[in-house]
Amino acid sequence: EVQLVESGGGFVQPGGSLRLSCAASGFTFSSYVMTWVRQAPGKGLEWVSAISSGGSNTYYADSVKGRFTISRDPSKNTLYLQMDSLRDEDTAVYYCARGRALIAVLMPFDFWGQGAPVAVSS
Amino acid sequence: DIVLTQSPATLSVSPGERATLSCRASQSVSGKLAWYQQKPGQAPRLLIFAASTRATDIPARFSGSGSETEFTLTISSLQSEDFGVYYCQEYSNWPPRYTFGQGTKLEIK
Numbered sequence: 001e002v003q004l005v006e007s008g009g010g011f012v013q014p015g016g017s018l019r020l021s022c023a024a025s026g027f028t029f030s031s032y033v034m035t036w037v038r039q040a041p042g043k044g045l046e047w048v049s050a051i052s053s054g055g056s057n058t059y060y061a062d063s064v065k066g067r068f069t070i071s072r073d074p075s076k077n078t079l080y081l082q083m084d085s086l087r088d089e090d091t092a093v094y095y096c097a098r099g100r101a102l103i104a105v106l107m108p109f110d111f112w113g114q115g116a117p118v119a120v121s122s
Numbered sequence: 123d124i125v126l127t128q129s130p131a132t133l134s135v136s137p138g139e140r141a142t143l144s145c146r147a148s149q150s151v152s153g154k155l156a157w158y159q160q161k162p163g164q165a166p167r168l169l170i171f172a173a174s175t176r177a178t179d180i181p182a183r184f185s186g187s188g189s190e191t192e193f194t195l196t197i198s199s200l201q202s203e204d205f206g207v208y209y210c211q212e213y214s215n216w217p218p219r220y221t222f223g224q225g226t227k228l229e230i231k
Contacts, residue, residue, distance in 0.1 A: 108156035
């Protein structure tokens, strides 16, 4: 059974940092593109970042480029999102999700974690 | 960047009736269009990908159609558990943007 479990969410002041983790199980982690999607309170879905199956290629939404860093550790089957210079507008539930097909980058997301809440406020 | 516009914003349908949700893209997405269902407090669930292919374990009452810029999600006979917000998403752009529509809230009448 595919499982994605996020952790590391919490409360942080503007300008602060936070690192989210997503522990994956039930599939060959190193064979799939992984991604982060967020949802601000009462709002829709916003893609944040994606990383290729091997970890060598990363992609970011313009709203987080230069502030967030996605990475993955195949030895731990874990996906990360390092969030720096956080702003009020980064407040959201952050979901990790798996690309649907092996290796391919341009794919929808077929499995999602339960989400990690992040609150940025002074 | 591609913009996805969903309509209507809210749809109220009685059980057993058909629900039709629309998604319009600002430019062609070459059929790389997915639909998700999200219920309150839950993560989104993939329903349809490649415009018309049902994801694993998705009931046959859900169907997708369309190409280029106009897409439709149809629920043929609405069940009470089908309430929620439905999002379309494109995955055609390079570099990836994975743009989502703003969502359609489906209410059970």
